[in-house]
Amino acid sequence: MTVKMIKNAAGRMIPQEINGEVVIPFEGLGVHKPKAYKYNSRISVNCEYxxxxxxxxxxxxxxxxxxxxxxxxxxxxxxxxxxxxxxxxxxxxxxxxxxxxxxxxxxxxxxxxxxxxxxxxxxxxxxxxxGSMNGPLGKFCSEGKMKRTAVLRSHGGRYQALQDGExxxxxxxxxxxxxxxxxxxxxxxxxxxxxxxxxxxxxxxxxxxxxxxxxxxxxxxxxxxxxxxxxxxxxxxxxxxxxxxxxISGTTQVTKSPDRLHIAELTAKFCDEVGIIKDGFSFQAGAGGTSLAIGNYFAQIMKSKGVKARFARGGSNQYLVKMLEDGLVDYILDGQTFDLEGVRSMRENPNHVWTSPFTSYNYHGKGNFASMIDVVVLGATEVDLDFNANVVTHSDGYLLHGIGGWQNCLFGKTVILPIPLFRNRIPIIRDKVTTLCGPGELIDVIVTERGIAINPLRKDLIEKLKGSKLPIKTLEELKEEAEEICGIPEEIEVTDEIVAAIKWVDGTVLDVVYRVCVE
Incomplete structure (x- = not known):
């Protein structure tokens, strides 16, 4: 059966129907408006409890x-x-x-x-x-073995889908x-x-x-x-x-890789030079090795300047808990706890507050925390020359990661992706990302071990770094450097069979994933 395809506002071709239901294509940032009233559960009234x-x-x-x-x-x-x-x-x-x-x-x-x-x-x-998939289930889906088309949403998008009745x-x-x-x-x-x-x-x-x-x-x-x-x-x-x-991950540790530590240090120095790290600021970083190193560099800068953060968004871990207990952070607003110190802190400390996707990420509510955060540090599997980013597929087309809260965090005031220039000798910066998960308009800075690229839309950041000794480059320059080292990667082979759809935070369809060719 021929699938009717339409082009969405991101320039991606998507099907008109997924699993027999008509979809709403991505219409652009902030364009799609939900229904005036939310769906709610059917509460039993037969008094059988x-x-x-x-x-x-x-x-x-x-x-x-x-x-x-x-x-x-x-x-x-x-x-x-x-x-x-x-x-x-x-x-x-x-x-x-x-x-x-x-x-x-x-x-x-x-x-x-x-x-x-x-x-x-x-x-x-x-x-x-x-729901977001990774590992064996993602591979199973990518090879076209799932009966239905998978649908991937962010954490906030999942809550949106529930409350809107999707x-x-x-x-x-x-x-x-x-x-x-x-x-x-x-x-x-x-x-x-x-x-x-x-x-x-x-x-x-x-x-x-x-x-x-x-x-x-x-x-x-x-x-x-x-x-x-x-x-x-x-x-x-x-x-x-x-x-x-x-x-609970007992192995959540700061990276020991020299390149990753350099990326973390550059990220922290960037935030300091543009004036983000100041009294009362807020930040969010993940629990990966590079993100933990960035948090440690933040702590060093904060101590040297005598400033403290008003709040930090978690995933919490032992390092973030230490910042709270050392008085560098007033509150942890926690979305997921990654180690036993995080559990202990949440249990004992009233300033370590549990949250949910409703308060943190839900796009169809009356506001959320994500847009209030001064700087958000995220990862990505790929970035393209328009600052678009991918977090669900690798450059081989396999669906091996979930979206999590990544899309929702893009609404932070400054969004930074600290990523290596290449992984396994495959350049991370591409002409076009394999799968579009986040529009480039929302991604402000890419930090690699060989330089920092600032989105041209952020003229304020560019102006603040005039005369800086930081290695400021364009994405084109960084891409050329990676290809000089690794060569130009071959195009992946996929079929025209759609195995998964990527929803945006408002419930519209941003992109699709195609079945990989298996030898």
Whole structure:
């Protein structure tokens, strides 16, 4: 069947329909407006909930049956357990055992541990995935093996899809490190502590049926509650919902690579010279080795200048927690906790605040934190000469990463991508990115080990660095340097079969991913 294609405002060809539904093409930044009112969940009014508040069911299998699990449903889970998640895998084990087919999985993200689900994609238990994928699932999708077209959204875009009714979850399964029989839950205590449950908030609010699963059932009330029991239909205990050593990364460490450390130092010096690092500023950086090094350089500059940040956006980790406890940061506004120090700090320190995609990233709300941040430090797999960036596919076309909060963070006041000039002798700067995930208008600075490129749209930054000793170059110059070292990479071979769609933060379609050619 011929797929009708149209060109969106980013110049990308996209299909008019995805999975049988008409799509809205990307119309440009800030152009698409949502409906005036939001979709909301259908709250049961038949008063069947126990008056004693005890919503416990004997097993997850019995709970899924009671929740009405059947063919074609949309099932959501969250990724706070990261590569130690046991809940999502168990849900689909049960679905397969019951003979349920054509389910759509709506995770906030997937991890390599979810390779366990590939047989269920092959036998039709799961028809497709609407959520960021990485590792084996991304490879499976890229090779055209998934029945439905995958749909990838940012963390904020996922919440937008729930509240706008674009995705209507039938059953949400929320794994919680601690919960009470009524359904109040948090991620702060217990053997499976993950820090917070913000990615599950939208699922609790908007799904038709909500199940809270825990391996640490405590007497009512479970305090503090990050998930409120009034949204929850059923609670259930499992022996183990997560593998602790894989939930929290014990290896989050500052990079030791000389090139990456140089990139981090250049990034911090840039921020200092343009006047970003000053009393009361705000910043966001990730938990990768280069980002952690940037945070350390920030701390050194802040101490030398005697300034402190008003807030830092997390993912939190031991280094960010130290900045908070050393008085360099007033508040951590945390979206995801990456190590045990982050969990401890969130549990003990009232200035370490858990957040959710609603407060941090939701584009169709009444504002969010992302646009208030002075400087945001992000990564990318590719950048092109128009400052467009890619975070989901590699230059070989394989879908191996999720979007996460990356798109949402592009609305920060200054967005910097510190990236190596090449990886595995493949240049990162291309004429055109393989997959468009973020428009170049929102990306301000590219920092590499061989120089810094400033988006020509940011004339204010260019003016501030006149006479600077920093290695300021154009993207064209950096691209030429990379190609002199590595050569010009060959074009990838893909078919005309679309395997995934990339949504923008407003629910429109920004780009698509094509099936790779497999020898």
């Amino acid at each position: 126990p008056l004693n508040g005890d919503k416990r069911i004997g097993s997850l299998k019995e709970t899924l049956i009671k929740a009405g699990l059947r063919d074609g449903m949309i099932i959501s889970t969250h990724h706070h357990f990261r590569n130690g998640d046991l809940v999502a895998n168990k849900v689909f084990d049960i679905a397969n055992e019951l003979g349920v087919k054509d389910l759509i999985w709506f995770p906030s993200a997937s991890f390599p541990c979810h390779e366990h689900l590939i047989p269920y994609l092959e036998d039709g238990t799961i028809a497709g995935i609407e 995705v209507k979850v039938d059953i949400a399964v929320i794994g919680a490190a601690s919960a009470d029989p009524f359904g109040n839950a948090n991620g702060l205590e217990g053997q499976s502590a993950s820090g917070l449950l913000g990615f599950a908030l939208g699922d609790a609010q908007f799904a038709d049926k909500v199940i809270v699963v825990t391996d640490n059932m405590v007497p009512f009330p479970c305090i503090p509650w990050q998930i409120q029991g009034n949204y929850v239909d059923f609670t259930v205990e499992m022996d183990k919902i997560g593998i602790p050593e894989k939930i």
